[in-house]
Amino acid sequence: xxxxxxxxxxxxxxxxxxxxxxxxxxxxxxxxxxxxxxxxxxxxxxxxxxxxxxxxxxxxxxxxxxxxxxxxxxxxxxxxxxxxxxxxxxxxxxxxxxxxxxxxxxxxxxxxxxxxxxxxxxxxxxxxxxxxxxxxxxxxxxxxxxxxxxxxxxxxxxxxxxxxxxxxxxxxxxxxxxxxxxxxxxxxxxxxxxxxxxxxxxxxxxxxxxxxxxxxxxxxxxxxxxxxxxxxx
Amino acid sequence: xxxxxxxxxxxxxxxxxxxxxxxxxxxxxxxxxxxxxxxxxxxxxxxxxxxxxxxxxxxxxxxxxxxxxxxxxxxxxxxxxxxxxxxxxxxxxxxxxxxxxxxxxxxxxxxxxxxxxxxxxxxxxxxxxxxxxxxxxxxxxxxxxxxxxx
Numbered sequence: 001x002x003x004x005x006x007x008x009x010x011x012x013x014x015x016x017x018x019x020x021x022x023x024x025x026x027x028x029x030x031x032x033x034x035x036x037x038x039x040x041x042x043x044x045x046x047x048x049x050x051x052x053x054x055x056x057x058x059x060x061x062x063x064x065x066x067x068x069x070x071x072x073x074x075x076x077x078x079x080x081x082x083x084x085x086x087x088x089x090x091x092x093x094x095x096x097x098x099x100x101x102x103x104x105x106x107x108x109x110x111x112x113x114x115x116x117x118x119x120x121x122x123x124x125x126x127x128x129x130x131x132x133x134x135x136x137x138x139x140x141x142x143x144x145x146x147x148x149x150x151x152x153x154x155x156x157x158x159x160x161x162x163x164x165x166x167x168x169x170x171x172x173x174x175x176x177x178x179x180x181x182x183x184x185x186x187x188x189x190x191x192x193x194x195x196x197x198x199x200x201x202x203x204x205x206x207x208x209x210x211x212x213x214x215x216x217x218x219x220x221x222x223x224x225x226x227x228x229x230x231x232x233x
Numbered sequence: 234x235x236x237x238x239x240x241x242x243x244x245x246x247x248x249x250x251x252x253x254x255x256x257x258x259x260x261x262x263x264x265x266x267x268x269x270x271x272x273x274x275x276x277x278x279x280x281x282x283x284x285x286x287x288x289x290x291x292x293x294x295x296x297x298x299x300x301x302x303x304x305x306x307x308x309x310x311x312x313x314x315x316x317x318x319x320x321x322x323x324x325x326x327x328x329x330x331x332x333x334x335x336x337x338x339x340x341x342x343x344x345x346x347x348x349x350x351x352x353x354x355x356x357x358x359x360x361x362x363x364x365x366x367x368x369x370x371x372x373x374x375x376x377x378x379x380x381x382x383x
Contacts, residue, residue, distance in 0.1 A: 018265070025263065032259035033286045049311075058315045059285040063264045066282030066320075070266070078281050082319030084375060225319065 002072055004104075004111050004231045013101045013115060014072040018064055019094035019122075021056055026091075029060045052190040056089040061119045061222050068097045069117075073229045079112070083225015087121060090191070092184070094122040096219070099227060111231040119223040125188055125199060126150055126166075126216035128181025132174045134210055138203055144171050145201035145214055152183045192218070237344035239301040245356070246297050247338040248290035249363075252279065254331035260286060279329035284320045284360070284370050287329075291337040291358050295376050298341060298354075306344075312382025316353060316375030326369045327362065334363035339374065350380040 007013060026040045035057050038045035046054045062082070069078050089095060096119070103114040132141055149169035156162040166183050168176045197218050204213040254276075260283050261271035271280045292315070298306040307313065329335070339358040346352050354376040360369050 028259065029263045032256055032263045033283075034256075034289055035285075059289070059318065060264075062318060063280075063282035063285055066280065066284075067264045067266055070268070070281055075268075075270070075278075075281050078322060079324075080319065080321040081281075082317065082373070084317035085315060223317075225317070 002231060007101055007104055007113055007231065009101050009104060011101055013099045013113065014068055015099070016064065016068040016071070016097045017094060018097070020092050020124075021089060021095070023054055023091045026054065026056055026060065029057055029063075033057065033059060033063070035059060051088070054091060056091075056093075058085040058088075058223070061085075061089055061095055061121075064095055064097055065099075065117050065119055065223065065225070065227070069099060069115075069227055069229055072099070074232060077230040077232055079228040079230060081117060081225070081227035083117060083223045085223050087220045087222040089121045089222055090123070092124065092187070094124075095222075096120040096122055102226075111233075113229050113231060115227040115229065117223075117225050117227045118221060121220050121222045123187060123191065123218045123220070124184060124215050125192070125218065126181065126183045127204075127214075128166075128176060128178075129211065129213050130174055130176040130181075131210045132212060134207065136173065138207070141174065141212065141214075142201045142203065144174050145216065146199070147171075148174075148176075150183060150216065152185050152188070154185070240298060240306065240341050240344055243298060243341045245291075245294035245339045245341065247336050248294060250287040250290060250335040250337065252287070252329055252331055252333040252335065256286070257283065257329075257331065276330065281320070281322060283329065284372065285318070287335045287360060288318070288320070288337055288358060288370070288372050288374070291339045291356075291360075291372075292374060292376065294339050295341075295354060295356060295374075307378055307383055309382045312379040314377040314379065316377040317373075318375070319373040321371045323368050323371070327365065327367050329362075329369055335369065336361050336363050337372075342373070352378040352383050354378065 030036050039049045040057050043053050099115040099117045148171045151167045153165040166178045202215050257277045266280050296307050296310045337358050337360040339356040342357050343355040356374045358372045
């Protein structure tokens with residue numbers, strides 16, 4: 001249970017992570033929430049509408065902001081919430097939701113908190129495994145991963161099998177296991193806005209000895225807004 | 234520059250929404266809401282985010298908005314995008330349950346055409362329980378109409 005004294009202006013009051021989003025969830029949400037626009041459930045309807053495939057309902061991501069706040073303070077203490085939709089989420093993406101405290105005050109006999117709420121979409125471009133000395137700090141490793149060059153090579157003979165080969169240019173003191181690393185080629189091809197999207201690296205989970213798992217991700221805000229909640233006694 | 238001042242304050246067509254238990258349960262499940270009050274198989278209440286469902290039909294009322302000369306404000310509804318949504322829940326509002334009939338009435342608050350050629354329509358909407366007339370949610374809805382849509 002959240003405590004009034006624990007809430008500090010400028011700090012994250014609550015947060016939530018959800019995903020990876022699945023197409024089947026969009027179908028479930030369409031049936032439950034009544035937004036049956038096929039651009040959210042049918043790949044080709046999405047393409048005909050000018051998108052590059054299925055996209056999540058904006059209100060689906062929006063609903064998770066409501067869920068995060070209700071999980072934090074209870075439905076009866078949610079006064080207001082919402083925001084502007086500024087970006088899309090697609091299957092495979094993660095939603096990173098946060099509520100940052102902007103003001104805490106008492107009014108009308110209630111303890112109230114104003115929040116800046118945000119939903120950020122995380123899209124994975126590369127996911128994989130590698131090895132580096134445990135002495136190398138996470139920050140240094142991330143920097144090296146971000147400055148590496150990733151290339152995907154596709155070769156096929158129509159009557160035979162397809163071959164996808166990921167090549168990662170040599171990274172000093174880091175060994176990438178390209179057989180255990182995947183690049184989401186359709187994502188890169190269809191969704192990366194060259195020159196606009198900033199990609200960052202992250203370590204997934206905890207490093208075990210010299211082994212690590214990593215991702216190259218794009219973070220993009222999909223909803224930004226505000227909320228007010230009461231803090232229960 | 235078009236003058237939309239005559240449209241500000243225009244009350245749009247109300248939408249009616251009948252709440253069904255099955256949908257309340259499906260909605261809670263779709264967003265992973267685990268609290269018992271939203272998942273009671275006999276008597277669930279609506280999760281606050283369920284406003285998404287009952288306010289949504291009111292969005293369509295915006296397509297009915299008319300210019301002063303009687304022509305449609307929005308010429309091509311396919312050019313509409315959802316720009317944003319804010320919900321406020323009045324203190325002491327009754328919970329929304331199976332069988333409730335909800336009426337949402339939108340009103341145009343502002344219209345502006347941005348420098349990128351997009352029209353931004355802001356509407357307010359009030360949702361009432363038909364029987365008790367109690368307000369259960371007030372919303373502000375942002376609608377974007379892409380160039381060529383108005």
